[in-house]
Amino acid sequence: MISLILFNVEFSKSFSSLLPKWYNLLMPSIKDVAKIAGVSTATVSRVLGNNAKVTEETRQRVMDAVEHLNYRPNLIARSLRVQKSAKIGLVVSDIRNPFFTEIGRAVEDAAYEKGYSVLMCNTDENPEKEEMYINLMHDENVAGFIFSPTQQFGAKLSTFDTSIPIVIIDRVVNTKQADMVLLDNVAAGYDLTNHLIENGYRKIAGLFGNASTTAPERRRGWLKALREHQLKPFAEYAIPPKIKQGYDTALALLNQSDRPDAIFTSNSLLTAGALQAIRGCKLKVPDDVALVGFDETTWGALVDPPISLIAQPTEEIGRTATELLFQRIKDPTRSPKTVILKGTLIARGSSAKR
Amino acid sequence: MISLILFNVEFSKSFSSLLPKWYNLLMPSIKDVAKIAGVSTATVSRVLGNNAKVTEETRQRVMDAVEHLNYRPNLIARSLRVQKSAKIGLVVSDIRNPFFTEIGRAVEDAAYEKGYSVLMCNTDENPEKEEMYINLMHDENVAGFIFSPTQQFGAKLSTFDTSIPIVIIDRVVNTKQADMVLLDNVAAGYDLTNHLIENGYRKIAGLFGNASTTAPERRRGWLKALREHQLKPFAEYAIPPKIKQGYDTALALLNQSDRPDAIFTSNSLLTAGALQAIRGCKLKVPDDVALVGFDETTWGALVDPPISLIAQPTEEIGRTATELLFQRIKDPTRSPKTVILKGTLIARGSSAKR
DNA sequence: AAACAAAATGTAATCGATTACACTACCGCA
C-alpha cells in the first residue's frame, strides 16, 4: 500500500481538479505500466490481452511492472473501446419470487465461471420499468441479458432493438429473434390437475397469475385435464401473482357456502397466500381442501402437510439460459433455439388421496 | 424503427470493421445530435446534463434532435470521463438467504429511485470471491457498494483501498472507514433466549453459523440470558450457515439419548434445517422440542406450529444502507456512521409455554 | 454609439484502454 502511494508521484495522469480528489489518487493506468516497463502501451495491452506476439523477455518486464504498480485494467475504458463488457443483465419481475431467486443464483454462478458479472433488475411486472431496464442494458453495454418479460412487453419486444443478445426465460414471447428456456407448462398443469383428480378431488378451483404467459398455459393444462374427466372448473381467477392477492382471493373463495375441495395455484406466491387463507379459515389440508402449486421452495416441504407441486429445474433453467446467452454472444447469427424443460410432479400430503 | 435506420446514413461514426457488424448499426452519438441540431457537442452535453446556460431555443432544437435520433447518452463513455457511474454494488454471501433476498430487493428499489442500478454478487462466504468482487467494484467504477463480509475478510478490509464508499451491513467490521447498518444482535439473542426460558424451556441447544460476526453476537446474548437464569448451554455448534448443515447437526443432536427441549438457531437456513431434522425424527414442536430462530420468511408463519423468531427490519436495513451510501457518495469526507436497529420478537407456536 | 459585462456557444483536451498500420531488425535463401 505504501509503495503504491509512493509510486503515484510518477503517474502520468494529470489530476484534473474537477474530479473529486478522494477518487483514484491511486489506480495506475496502462501508461504508467508502459513507462515503468519501458515499452509502449500497445505492448502492455498485447501482453495483457494475451492475444499477441511478444518476447518472453518483454512479457516478463511488463508483468513485473503490472505487479509492481498493482495495476488493473480499467474495464470502463476497455468497454468503451470494444463496445462490449463482461457483464450480463438479469431482468426479472421480482427477485423475491423463489423461482427467480434460484434462477438469479444459477445465472450468477454460470456467469462467474466465465468471468462475467450480473446486473440485477426487478421490473415488478411493470412494462415501464421493463422498458427502462432494457434501455439500461444498452447503456451499460451488457454483452447480453436474460429476461422474463410481462405479456404486454413480450408482445412488443420484437419491435425493440435486436442488437443485444437476449435469452427469454419462463415466458413465451412471439419472436424469432431470441433464445428461450421454458417449462412445458401445459403438460405441467395437466399433470398436476390429473394428480388431483386421480386422488379423488372434483371441485377444483384455479388461482392464476395475470402477468405472465405461464399462468394461461398452466391453465390450459388444467382445463384439458378437467375436460378429459368431464369436470367443469369449479372457479377460476386471474390475479396479480402476489401473496396478498392469493390470500384475498382464496379467502373469498373459501367463505362461499359451496367450497372447492381443491385449489390449484399457478405459482408459489399464490400458493403461500392460499395456504394462509386456508389456515385463516381453520380448514384442514387436505381433508377440507387440497392445495397444489408450482415451484419447490424452502417451505413447501416443511409445512404440514407438505405441499404437492410441480418442481421446476431452476438450476438447469438458469444455467441453460446463461449458456445459450454466451453462445449467442459468441455467434450472434446462429439461429435461435428454444429449450423446453419438463417439470417434476412431487406428490405430497396436501393432495393425499381422499 | 424504420426512420431510425434511415437516419443511420447520416451518422458521423465510422463503422470500424473490427467491431461485430451486428453491433450498433444504430446508436447515434452526441456528435450526431450536435450535427442535426446544428450546435456543438458541448452544447448538447449542457442541455442533457441540465446544469448549464442554454437558450430555451437551442435547448428545444437539441431536444428535438435527441428525440428524432432516439439518442441515449452512452453511460460507458460518461463513466470513463467522470470516473464514476450510476451503479452501486451489492456484495453478499448468498442471495438465496431470505434475509439477503429482501435486502437485495430493498436496495434495488432505493437505488432505482435515484436512477442507479445494482450489480449483484454472491460470495458464498468465500474470501477469495470476496476479494475478486471488491476488485470488480473498482473496475466497474461503481459509485459505491453495500457489503456483507465474512469475518476473515472484514478483518483485512481496512487494508484495502478506501477510495470507494462502502456501507457494511449485517456484520461488524473493525474499521472506521465505512458506514455500517447492523442489528443489535446481542439484545436479539438475549430476548429470544429469555423468551424460551420464560416459557419453561431449560435444556437449550444452540446452532450458530460460523461465517459471520452475527452468530457470535447472537450467541453472546444467548449465553447472557442463560447465565442470568443459572442455566448452562445444553449444547452448541458453530457450523456453516446452510440448510444441510443445520439438518445434519440437529439430527445428531436429537438422536442423542439426552435431548434438548429447545433449539436456538442463529439464522433462517439453520432453522429450516433443524425443522427438517425434527420432522425426520417424528418429534413434535414444541412438545418434544421447541425451535426459535431469526428472520421472518415466507414459511415461518406457515409451518405448523409457526416459528417464533426475531424479525429483522430488512426493508429498513436495505433502505438505510442505500441512503447512507448515497450520502457518502455525495460527501466522502463525512465521518462514518453506524446505525443499529432493533429486531422484533415474534412469539409463535414453536415456543409455546410448556 | 462606444464600452464593457454577462451570457451563450464552440474548440479541443481528456478519461484509459484497443488495434490498424507503420516501421525496424533480423533471418533465410538465391
Place this chain on the structure above:
DNA sequence: TGCGGTAGTGTAATCGATTACATTTTGTTT
C-alpha cells in the same frame, strides 16, 4: 550481397462523452 518475409514493437486514431478555456453574441449603461 540483396531481397522478401516475419516477428516484435511503436505511433496514433478511436470509442463517446464532459468541461476548462476561448470565443462570440447579446444586452446594458453611459
